[in-house]
Amino acid sequence: MNQLGRYFKENIRQNGMVMALILIMVLFQVLTHGILFRPMNVNNLVLQNAYVLILATGMLLCILTGNIDLSVGSVVAFVGAIASVMMVDWGISVGVTIFAALLIGVAVGAFHGYFIAYWRIPAFIVTLAGMLIWRGLTMVILKGQTKSPFAKSFQAIAAGYLPGREVRIGEYNIVALVFGLVLSLILIFMVLRSRKNKGKYGFEVLPLWIEGIKIVFLILVVNLLTFSLAKYNGIPIMLLLLIFLISLYTFITQRTIFGRHIYALGGNEKAAKLSGVKTKRVMFLVYTNMGMLAALAGLVVAGRLNAATPKAGNMFELDAIASCFIGGASASGGIGTIIGAIVGGLVMGVLNNGMSIMGVSVDWQQAIKGLVLLGAVFFDVVTKSRNQGN
Amino acid sequence: MARTILEMRQITKDFSGVKALDAVDLTIVDDEIHALVGENGAGKSTLMNVLSGVYPHGTYKGDILLEGKECTFRDIKDSERLGIVIIHQELALIPFLSIAENIFLGNEQSSGGIIDWNSTARRAGELLKKVGLEENPNTLIGDIGVGKQQLVEIAKALSKDVKLLILDEPTAALNDEESDNLLDLLIDLKAHGVTCILISHKLNEVEKVSDQITIIRDGKVIETLVKGKSDFHEDRIIQSMVGREITDRWPERQHKIGEEVFRVEDWNVYHPQHEDRKVINDASFTIRKGEVVGFAGLMGAGRTEIAMSLFGRSYGQKHSGNIFKDGKEIQLHNVSQAVDNGIAYVSEDRKNYGLILIQDIKNNVSLANLKKVSRNGIINTNEEILQTDSYRKRLSVRCRGLQQTVQTLSGGNQQKVVLSKWLMAEPDILLLDEPTRGIDVGAKYEIYTIINKLALEGKAVLMISSEMPELLGMCDRIYVVNSGEIAGVLDRSEASQESIMKIIMTHQKELRKE
Numbered sequence: 001m002n003q004l005g006r007y008f009k010e011n012i013r014q015n016g017m018v019m020a021l022i023l024i025m026v027l028f029q030v031l032t033h034g035i036l037f038r039p040m041n042v043n044n045l046v047l048q049n050a051y052v053l054i055l056a057t058g059m060l061l062c063i064l065t066g067n068i069d070l071s072v073g074s075v076v077a078f079v080g081a082i083a084s085v086m087m088v089d090w091g092i093s094v095g096v097t098i099f100a101a102l103l104i105g106v107a108v109g110a111f112h113g114y115f116i117a118y119w120r121i122p123a124f125i126v127t128l129a130g131m132l133i134w135r136g137l138t139m140v141i142l143k144g145q146t147k148s149p150f151a152k153s154f155q156a157i158a159a160g161y162l163p164g165r166e167v168r169i170g171e172y173n174i175v176a177l178v179f180g181l182v183l184s185l186i187l188i189f190m191v192l193r194s195r196k197n198k199g200k201y202g203f204e205v206l207p208l209w210i211e212g213i214k215i216v217f218l219i220l221v222v223n224l225l226t227f228s229l230a231k232y233n234g235i236p237i238m239l240l241l242l243i244f245l246i247s248l249y250t251f252i253t254q255r256t257i258f259g260r261h262i263y264a265l266g267g268n269e270k271a272a273k274l275s276g277v278k279t280k281r282v283m284f285l286v287y288t289n290m291g292m293l294a295a296l297a298g299l300v301v302a303g304r305l306n307a308a309t310p311k312a313g314n315m316f317e318l319d320a321i322a323s324c325f326i327g328g329a330s331a332s333g334g335i336g337t338i339i340g341a342i343v344g345g346l347v348m349g350v351l352n353n354g355m356s357i358m359g360v361s362v363d364w365q366q367a368i369k370g371l372v373l374l375g376a377v378f379f380d381v382v383t384k385s386r387n388q389g390n
Numbered sequence: 391m392a393r394t395i396l397e398m399r400q401i402t403k404d405f406s407g408v409k410a411l412d413a414v415d416l417t418i419v420d421d422e423i424h425a426l427v428g429e430n431g432a433g434k435s436t437l438m439n440v441l442s443g444v445y446p447h448g449t450y451k452g453d454i455l456l457e458g459k460e461c462t463f464r465d466i467k468d469s470e471r472l473g474i475v476i477i478h479q480e481l482a483l484i485p486f487l488s489i490a491e492n493i494f495l496g497n498e499q500s501s502g503g504i505i506d507w508n509s510t511a512r513r514a515g516e517l518l519k520k521v522g523l524e525e526n527p528n529t530l531i532g533d534i535g536v537g538k539q540q541l542v543e544i545a546k547a548l549s550k551d552v553k554l555l556i557l558d559e560p561t562a563a564l565n566d567e568e569s570d571n572l573l574d575l576l577i578d579l580k581a582h583g584v585t586c587i588l589i590s591h592k593l594n595e596v597e598k599v600s601d602q603i604t605i606i607r608d609g610k611v612i613e614t615l616v617k618g619k620s621d622f623h624e625d626r627i628i629q630s631m632v633g634r635e636i637t638d639r640w641p642e643r644q645h646k647i648g649e650e651v652f653r654v655e656d657w658n659v660y661h662p663q664h665e666d667r668k669v670i671n672d673a674s675f676t677i678r679k680g681e682v683v684g685f686a687g688l689m690g691a692g693r694t695e696i697a698m699s700l701f702g703r704s705y706g707q708k709h710s711g712n713i714f715k716d717g718k719e720i721q722l723h724n725v726s727q728a729v730d731n732g733i734a735y736v737s738e739d740r741k742n743y744g745l746i747l748i749q750d751i752k753n754n755v756s757l758a759n760l761k762k763v764s765r766n767g768i769i770n771t772n773e774e775i776l777q778t779d780s781y782r783k784r785l786s787v788r789c790r791g792l793q794q795t796v797q798t799l800s801g802g803n804q805q806k807v808v809l810s811k812w813l814m815a816e817p818d819i820l821l822l823d824e825p826t827r828g829i830d831v832g833a834k835y836e837i838y839t840i841i842n843k844l845a846l847e848g849k850a851v852l853m854i855s856s857e858m859p860e861l862l863g864m865c866d867r868i869y870v871v872n873s874g875e876i877a878g879v880l881d882r883s884e885a886s887q888e889s890i891m892k893i894i895m896t897h898q899k900e901l902r903k904e
Contacts, residue, residue: 197772198772200772201772201773201775201776203772203775255768255769255771256764256767256768256769257760257761257764257767257768257769258767260753260756260757260760260769263746263749263753264746264749264753264757267746267747267748267749268742268745268746268747268748270742270743271737271742271743271744271745271746272746272757273704273725274701274704274725274735274737274743274744275725275729275757275758275811276702276725276726276728276729276758276815277725277757278724278726334746334748334749335748
């Protein structure tokens with residue numbers, strides 16, 4: 001039991017956030033009389049929050065460098081607008097449009113990154129300018145109007161499901177169940193491989209039973225999710241995309257030289273530079289990447305609404321930023337994880353969804369989300385100062 | 391007989407079970423300079439924080455009596471009201487405000503919340519005269535040097551009617567001349583009724599100006615030496631500080647000097663902002679394999695600028711000159727090129743330029759050579775742990791483990807982490823800028839031992855230091871740098887404090903003639 005206690009203590013921030021998320025989920029499950037975890041609503045939770053999670057992934061990298069990106073909401077609208085013009089007005093195919101849209105996102109991000117990294121104009125100012133520029137251009141492109149509809153295949157990215165929806169055992173979709181099983185196996189395989197590698201180096205590993213509890217918990221969560229989705233329409237394509245992005249960016253931040261350089265840059269730019277980190281290039285790439293992910297979010301939002309509107313993506317940047325901070329990122333840079341940002345995004349998402357079901361008005365929802373953001377960061381600061389006091 | 395101004399009785403302070411101070415008694419008499427010495431982490435700063443109210447009454451055990459009256463400070467304001475002012479090592483001045491504004495910061499000359507600028511300027515002028523600083527009170531703090539800033543801090547303290555002035559390492563960032571100035575001022579203040587507590591690592595200064603020296607080790611007072619009564623010598627102080635006799639302050643070293651590895655010819659560097667101003671003028675020097683070469687010179691002579699500009703142009707934009715390694719000319723346009731060419735630069739300012747304080751030891755050590763533990767840009771974390779741990783052990787960094795964040799390490803151990811980082815980069819040439827600044831005697835000895843070992847392994851070492859005895863004890867050759875030029879070079883046999891100073895003086899005279 002002692003070991004378990006130590007493990008929890010060492011990972012208090014991460015575990016604290018996960019427990020807060022579970023608490024909020026349970027709270028709303030009770031308050032909404034069980035509606036929150038109904039299969040259809042679980043499905044909605046995934047689809048509704050996909051854009052925040054995508055944006056939070058990119059935003060975390062910006063926040064790690066000690067900056068933020070205020071332009072992402074406008075970029076979401078801008079890319080959606082261009083995609084709609086390409087598909088609706090010019091009749092260009094879905095594949096080409098998606099590719100072009102992502103390229104435009106890269107260009108927009110590179111444009112911000114160029115001024116931030118190479119001219120050292122504060123990111124706050126550059127992306128504030130971007131926020132106005134891209135929103136303005138969206139209005140120009142759409143002439144203030146909504147453009148629709150899109151091809152079915154385009155909508156499928158944001159609102160489609162894996163094939164084989166009709167293959168069911170009882171009320172459960174088999175594809176979803178298999179998906180959960182495969183995911184569980186991958187998780188087990190990864191844990192075992194990591195233990196084996198550590199063993200090869202003769203390092204201390206967590207006692208098997210703690211690792212066991214951890215893995216059982218994860219598998220439980222994964223399969224609860226897939227079971228629930230199996231009862232509805234199966235696995236949304238969006239979920240697949242999200243899992244891919246989260247794994248990819250977790251890998252980049254935790255296991256690659258580039259990721260380490262981002263943390264170093266955010267922790268102490270001068271020291272990083274004097275250690276051979278090409279700080280300007282890292283900064284440039286982080287913002288370029290943000291542009292690309294904002295474009296992806298733009299496509300997802302347009303696909304889900306089946307329309308491009310001038311108001312799309314309004315205030316998305318603030319949701320993404322809030323997710324990162326709720327998830328334990330530090331505003332001064334160098335601290336934060338992708339998983340944290342995702343958990344933060346889910347906290348916000350469950351709050352939104354739960355309160356909507358309960359019929360809380362939008363005005364109140366906003367105020368409550370603000371309080372949660374402040375509360376999470378306050379909790380962070382208090383635990384940190386208490387640790388230092390010791 | 392002198393009157394007792396302050397008595398601290400049986401002060402005990404612990405941090406979650408660890409005793410930082412253990413029943414410390416300290417008595418300060420009126421009109422003296424009382425030095426407080428001890429290794430880093432011995433408890434000097436904790437004691438002064440207790441005295442000045444940083445740790446409020448109730449968080450420690452024991453009594454503080456100021457002029458016989460018991461004091462229970464809740465915060466710094468309380469202690470300042472009674473005339474106890476502390477000047478910290480890191481100056482608390484605001485660069486964008488003027489000298490006068492800084493002096494009266496938090497204590498503005500005002501009536502009804504409106505600042506009286508005339509009285510501010512007049513009183514600031516008076517205070518500056520007292521501390522012997524000839525500057526216009528309206529000059530911005532950022533435009534004057536560190537030495538003068540230190541004087542402004544003292545003027546600020548005087549503005550609060552200080553009775554007991556505590557100075558934490560006041561001369562750490564000053565050159566010899568500025569230090570002398572400051573120490574003279576302290577003696578002068580003493581004559582005017584200001585008692586001083588001086589915390590310093592520079593024992594020669596302590597020996598020169600103090601009336602009493604209290605030595606602290608492991609949270610306990612070891613002894614208090616009184617001028618004229620006790621053995622007041624540097625060696626004696628060191629012995630009490632470290633608890634053992636250090637016979638050699640510089641470890642023995644085998645000299646195995648080989649071929650020339652690094653040669654710099656006619657190196658010119660221009661100021662980063664004012665591109666027509668030459669900061670370094672035609673500097674040429676060489677380092678051989680296994681050699682420790684020193685750069686001596688006054689603060690601001692340009693030693694750091696030479697080293698940093700060579701290290702991938704980390705200083706300045708415009709450069710000219712040639713760099714050779716093993717006889718072949720090399721180009722160093724950025725830091726990674728320098729690292730790839732086997733050059734390492736350990737900065738004089740480890741907190742700002744050397745370490746990522748919020749990260750752990752492992753990430754700091756591997757940062758300059760992640761390539762070594764990765765393939766195709768993907769880090770093998772286990773290999774990284776293995777490698778960084780081997781450097782941690784080799785330099786005996788004292789820590790709880792690789793996962794400890796470096797901000798919680800002592801200065802000496804932080805410096806070892808920086809050295810580990812650069813050793814992992816596997817350099818042939820090490821540029822060490824003030825490698826022992828702000829670390830205690832014991833850790834210094836360890837750093838010297840490491841440097842000697844590196845030289846013996848055949849590395850070429852350049853050592854920049856403001857402590858001349860250190861250069862004399864460590865180096866095979868010493869280049870004397872002055873006003874951005876290499877003014878001369880001395881062999882180990884001919885080098886002495888006098889010969890170095892003589893070169894500087896002659897060079898300065900020549901410059902003046904031109």
